[in-house]
Amino acid sequence: MKAFLQVDHLKKSFKNTTILKDISFDVNKGEIMAILGPNGAGKSTTIRNIMGIIYPDEGNITFEGKQQIPRNKVGYLPEERGLYKNVQVMDILLYLAELKDYPRKKARERALAYLKKFGLEGKEKTSVEELSKGMGQKVQFIASIIHEPAFLILDEPFSGLDPVSQELFKQEIRDLAANGTAILLSSHQMNLVEEMCDRLFLIHRGQKVIYGKMDDVKQEYANFKCTIKGTNKREDVEGLPDVQRVEQRDDTTILYLTKDIHIASWLKQLPDQLEVKELSIDRISLHEIFIDIATDQNMLNEGEYERA
Template sequence: MENVLSIQGLEKSFKDKQVLKGISFEVKKGEIMAILGPNGAGKSTTIRNIMGIMYPDEGKVIFHNHTDIPRHKIGYLPEERGLYKNVKVMDMLLYLADLKDYPKEKAKERIMYYLDKFDLNGKENTNLEELSKGMNQKVQFISSILHEPELLILDEPFSGLDPVSQDVFKDEIRNLANKGTAILLSSHQMNLVEEICDRLFMMQEGQKIIYGSLDEVKTEYANFKCTIRGKNKLDDLKAISEVQRVEQSEDVSVLYLEKDVVPIQWFKTLPDHLNIHELTMDRISLHEIFVDIASGKINQEAGELHA
């Protein structure tokens, strides 16, 4: 797939603190790329450098092989929402579309389409200050995609949304990617990232920790875990081969297994005397990988798993 955005060796310091340390990644046409990391990892600084809000000390931000990024081809949903509160929804969206040099009549059609899609029917002449927080977020999301950007940057797009609205946003983000939009998404809601993202870039203290497709990252870092429902002695579970650790709560035990365990073979090693009412096997979640990074359990550069 074609690279829409390329970040090459980005470095940025504030006074004596280096917050970006030579990071590089790409966002391809039609993919959803997640940029992840704990607070202070450098995600917002990276996004601000891409947007031209600030400029790197070293490195390049390249859009379709050009260092001059055309702002009318980028959509941006910032983490800090900020639309004018005493302006009508339609006027606000038309104003923002005009800033992107988007045709007015076409903008009106798309506004009405998205207001209907996001359950904001009849709100086009309502002042933004009269809308709920969730409704305002929907309007701001519409503003970021109204002009049909080639690159869409979403910073915490699901924050504050109810589960129904989250599903609507997820569906639309995936729909935009299917139509060819390159999407860079930052979020702390790992379950939602895991549902919709194709690749991810995890960073810690301004540098790359993990970079690759979701499947490759899960294969490399997400060992299997086995959940057993039934009363069992902790020592009996710890004695099972290839078990790294066991977490137990009442009659539920979670066995975290060593890397490269083959589940079908491992099952054969379970003692006959175990009390098993239910048993499930899956890999640890992206959330758990994220926690491992934040807590320093994954603290070295992993290299690119996928180019």
């Protein structure tokens, strides 16, 4: 894939506090790239540097090899929504499209099509302040893509959406990527990130922690876990080989296992006295990887991971 955005050795400080420490990643055309991290990790600062809202102290940001931001090719859905409340829906969409030098007639056609797709048909003359939170989110999303951007930043795009609307957004985001849009997505909903994104860049304390393809990252970091339903004593499983950690919740015991175990052989070592109503073995989720890093539990493999 060809990169639309390249971020190279980005550094940023405010007064005596270093926020970004040598950040580098790229976003390719036609892919959905996740930028993740706990609150205060540096995600918003990175996005604001990309958008030209603030400027880095060191490093380069290039769009198709050029340092100037192609504003008519960039779409941005900010985490803090910012539509004018006393303006009608169609008027705000046409105004924002005009700021991107997009033809008015075509913008109107696309606005009507998207309003219908997202269940807002007939809301063209409704003022933004009359919309529910979910409806306002849909309008803001339409505003970010109405001009057919080549590069799209989505910051918490699923916030305030019901499950049906989430599915609509997910499909639209996938369709945009399939048509060649480079997408940088930030979200705390790890299940959606894991489901949708091709690659991820995880930042913590202003530094890269994980960077690579989603499948490779899971294989590298997502150790196996065994979940057993039944009333069991912790001491019956704590001494088992290849068990790193044990969690118990009511009648459920979760065994976090080492990375390279042979599942079939390991299962033979379970004590006969265990009560097993259900048993499942799978890899830990992206959510659990995120929690591990955010809380410094250090359960992951040591070292840095980078495989683009």
